[in-house]
Amino acid sequence: MKSLIIQPCELLRRPFANSIWRLDDIFCDAEKVSHHTPRISLTFDDGPIPEQTPWVLDILDQYNIKATFFVVGDNVRKYPDVFREVVARGHEVGNHTFNHVQMLRMSWRDYVKNIRLCSEEAQKALPGVRMRFFRAPHGQITPWRCRELTTGSSALMSGLGFTNMVFWDVMPMDYDSRLTPREVAKNTRTYLRDGSVIVMHDSIKAGERMRYALSTTIDEVLSKGWHIVPIP
Ligand SMILES: [Zn+2]
Numbered sequence: 001m002k003s004l005i006i007q008p009c010e011l012l013r014r015p016f017a018n019s020i021w022r023l024d025d026i027f028c029d030a031e032k033v034s035h036h037t038p039r040i041s042l043t044f045d046d047g048p049i050p051e052q053t054p055w056v057l058d059i060l061d062q063y064n065i066k067a068t069f070f071v072v073g074d075n076v077r078k079y080p081d082v083f084r085e086v087v088a089r090g091h092e093v094g095n096h097t098f099n100h101v102q103m104l105r106m107s108w109r110d111y112v113k114n115i116r117l118c119s120e121e122a123q124k125a126l127p128g129v130r131m132r133f134f135r136a137p138h139g140q141i142t143p144w145r146c147r148e149l150t151t152g153s154s155a156l157m158s159g160l161g162f163t164n165m166v167f168w169d170v171m172p173m174d175y176d177s178r179l180t181p182r183e184v185a186k187n188t189r190t191y192l193r194d195g196s197v198i199v200m201h202d203s204i205k206a207g208e209r210m211r212y213a214l215s216t217t218i219d220e221v222l223s224k225g226w227h228i229v230p231i232p
Pocket residue numbers: 045046096100137138
């Protein structure tokens with residue numbers, strides 16, 4: 001079960017339309033053929049916060065890596081400067097709800113309202129900023145709601161403008177306080193493969209575990225000659 005959380009299997013991924021689990025899901029076929037060097041993407045959830053996000057931005061800058069940050073609207077409200085800094089440094093931002101709510105614990109209408117609040121905070125902090133991607137807290141979303149959110153066909157969805165739901169290919173569990181930083185880094189190393197979208201957390205909880213796993217992962221991936229690319 002634990003390994004299914006760290007790396008969701010093909011069977012689990014298939015029912016979700018317009019979703020990105022791995023980079024293969026979004027690169028077109030011609031592009032895949034022309035690209036021979038293995039590549040992965042880094043994503044960060046639950047920020048932005050002053051205690052962690054600037055540290056992440058600095059290490060990404062050191063290696064000239066661009067990533068995707070799935071922000072919580074309430075943190076954007078509290079730390080608009082940190083949010084603006086993420087965008088100013090060339091990273092993409094995605095929506096991760098206003099206060100990390102779980103879909104199965106509320107009505108669909110309230111859930112979408114919560115998502116909208118996050119987008120509104122982002123607009124307040126940085127007018128015109130675009131959020132193409134949504135990531136559901138805890139990955140909690142059904143295939144039909146995933147479709148609804150990314151096709152934007154109903155009135156409830158109007159103006160949100162998500163093109164894709166983003167899940168992950170490697171979740172090293174940096175948030176789990178029972179794990180040591182080395183164990184989190186090992187989770188990444190064990191499951192990482194060409195096309196992986198990795199999720200880490202720029203949160204207080206992930207703390208040192210995230211920092212250690214992130215720096216060792218970047219070192220290992222680059223020393224193998226692989227590329228770290230943003231989700232296109
Ligand atoms: Zn989250």
